[in-house]
Amino acid sequence: MKSYSKTTPYLFIGPALLLLALFSLFPIVLALVISFTDIDLAGLADYSNISFIGIENYINIFKDPIFLKSIGNTVFYVVFGVPLVIACSLGIALLINFGTARIFKAFRLVFYMPSITNVVAVAVVWTYLYNPQFGLFNYLLGLVGIPAIPWLQDPTIAKGSLIALAVWRAIGVNMIIFLAALQGIPKTYYEAAQLDGANNWKQLTKITIPLLRYAIFFVSITTMIGWIQFFEEPFVMTNGGPLDSTTSVALFIYRNGFQLSNFGYAAAGSFVLFVTIIIITMIQFRLQKKDTDI
Amino acid sequence: MKSKVSDAKKAYKMQQWIAGIVLTLGGLLVAIPFIWMILSAFKPESEVLQLTPSLWPETFTTENFVYLFENMNFGVYLRxxxxxxxxxxxxxxxxxxxxxxxxxxxxxxxxxxFYLVLATMMIPGQVTMIPVYLILNQMGLTNTMAGVVLPGLVGAFSIFLFRQFMSTIPDELLEAARLDGASEFRVFMQLVLPISKPIMAVQGILTFIAGWNSFLWPLIIANDESLYTLSVGLSLLKGQYGGNFALQMAGSTFMVVPIVIIFIIFQKHIIEGYTISGMK
Incomplete structure (x- = not known):
């Protein structure tokens, strides 16, 4: 039985769908179109200045040394960042789940906290901590006799420093996802294993990790997509430096789009990013499927 | 997970202690940036620049916060x-x-x-950034508050979570309200929304946090300092007062502490929200 008129549902979804269409779906089409043009500030002022240049942007971008460098940096972030995030958040979730005392619930709060805080504020704080002269980290290292480390000045260390900050922020949400998954594992599995004399390590590797497979898969996909879009930390802390050694693809796109106003060129870069994300997600789903088939 | 074998009890208790100690050390490590930020915010600039830093402020001062509001436009950013x-x-x-x-x-x-809505979750922000800027420019909304707000107003994930929760509302309840002559909009306002309080609470808090932290769109759209948000203002502060760490820490504290307080008050809703949304 239907007692509402046919238009009612559309009125309810209307506002949200209109906004999504205008600011999410249509822009994809527009981005694709402008990536084949040379639109810049002059083109923005007068559309007759825009000309269609085919795939020239795509050819040029793969010759752009900064773009290639930013791809290399982003790969570095993904390769080191994803395993670190999974290891840290899973480790903490396992420890918290293992604990029976009340205090273990409070740990959830402590580890979750960094993920809700403002990325700019946090980046400002960490820049201060990393400061070679006045920073806390070098001071603490000095106390135990380790010479000062150029946290944000050395090309390779700077990447690691940014990863440390991002891992610190990423632990919270993923830890909660793992905790929720851990609580979904029936206690009887462990009881049966204990009766059979399985030790903790055996229980972890034979029961917990296999049953967390879906959660680990979910976290690794979302984390990887997050790292591919890594932006705010290098933007605020190093502005891509030193010598573009921390410039991520996302920062490259932002810089070309909004600081150099090469909209067409930046749109081409963003499409390269988009296609990469889609391909990686598809490969991961394929692998996951194979894994469950076995 | 309690072992029924009494021999194992002692070892188990030991393991509990080890887990607790490891987590305490890890927690301390995670909390250091917060502690250092808050303590440094109340130090005078000269004390922050000492080569042997003091943990606790030797001279406790609020001048950094006063400076933010009097000499910088933090009042405007806050508004x-x-x-x-x-x-x-x-x-x-x-x-x-x-x-x-x-x-x-x-x-x-x-x-x-609905699939279309879900598909928008896959689209990375960097791809829509440039075309949305061009669209807003065409609409004459660059450098306006509307331009800052509109792009992030609705979100697919939020729609998804609402749908998940509201599917559990029994149809009979809605039918009964309709038979009583309530209009569709009234059913939604006076029946559906009150029932959906748990999901509303989670979403409300997350919306607040996201709004408070908004950075990218204000940065792109606002050319005028009178439209800057706290995040944009803070990154400006970092550029202008690069060496004044006490001032930077005060600005960061001002941004972070309200969120932490809200989080502590509502943490139960937020963390349980993940369970409500069935993210397993």
Whole structure:
């Protein structure tokens, strides 16, 4: 039985769908179109200045040394960042789940906290901590006799420093996802294993990790997509430096789009990013499927 | 996980202690940036620049915070941030409406439209950034508050969560209200929304946090300092007062502490929200 008129549902979804269409779906089409043009500030002022240049942007971008460098940096972030995030958040979730005392619930709060805080504020704080002269980290290292480390000045260390900050922020949400998954594992599995004399390590590797497979898969996909879009930390802390050694693809796109106003060129870069994300997600789903088939 | 074998009890208790100690050390490590930020915010600039830093402020001062509001435009940034937060609650309402329609109405194209909504979650922000800027420019909304607010107003994930929750509302309840002569909008306002309080609480807090932290769109759209949010203002502060760490820490504290307080008050809702949304 239907007692509402046919238009009612559309009125309810209307506002949200209109906004999504205008600011999410249509822009994809527009981005694709402008990536084949040379639109810049002059083109923005007068559309007759825009000309269609085919795939020239795509050819040029793969010759752009900064773009290639930013791809290399982003790969570095993904390769080191994803395993670190999974290891840290899973480790903490396992420890918290293992604990029976009340205090273990409070740990959830402590580890979750960094993920809700403002990325700019946090980046400002960490820049201060990393400061070679006045920073806390070098001071603490000095106390135990380790010479000062150029946290944000050395090309390779700077990447690691940014990863440390991002891992610190990423632990919270993923830890909660793992905790929720851990609580979904029936206690009887462990009881049966204990009766059979399985030790903790055996229980972890034979029961917990296999049953967390879906959660680990979910976290690794979302984390990887997050790292591919890594932006705010290098933007605020190093502005891509030193010598573009921390410039991520996302920062490259932002810089070309909004600081150099090469909209067409930046749109081409963003499409390269988009296609990469889609391909990686598809490969991961394929692998996951194979894994469950076995 | 309690072992029934009594021999194992001692070892088990030992393991509990080890887990607790490891977590305490890890927690301390995680908390250091917060502690250092807050303590440094109350130190005078000269004390922050000492080569042997003091943990506790030797001279306790609030001059950094006063400076932010008197010599920088933090009052304006705060006002803008609050406007964005309020507007994002309108967006939240749109999300709830859409979620309700997808959950409880049968209409042509429902599945397809819903998949379309879900598909927008896959689109990375960097791809839409440039075209959305061009669209807003065409609409004459660059450098306006509307331009800052509109792009992030609705979110697919939020619509999805509302739909998940509202699907559990029994149809009979809605039918009964309709038989009593309530209009569809009234059913939504006076029946559906009150029932959806748990999901509303989670979404409300997350919306508040996202609005308070909004950075990218204000940065792109606002050319005028009078439209800056706290985040944008803070990154400006870092550029202008690069060496004045006490001032930077005060600005960061001002941004972070309200969120931490709100989080501690509502943490139960947020953390349990993940369980409500069935993210397993």
């Amino acid at each position: 803008n941030t609050i406007i964005i937060v309020l507007c994002s609650f309108v967006g939240l309402f749109f999300n709830a409406m859409a979620g309700y329609a997808f959950a409880k109405y049968k209409f042509k194209g429902r599945e397809k439209l």
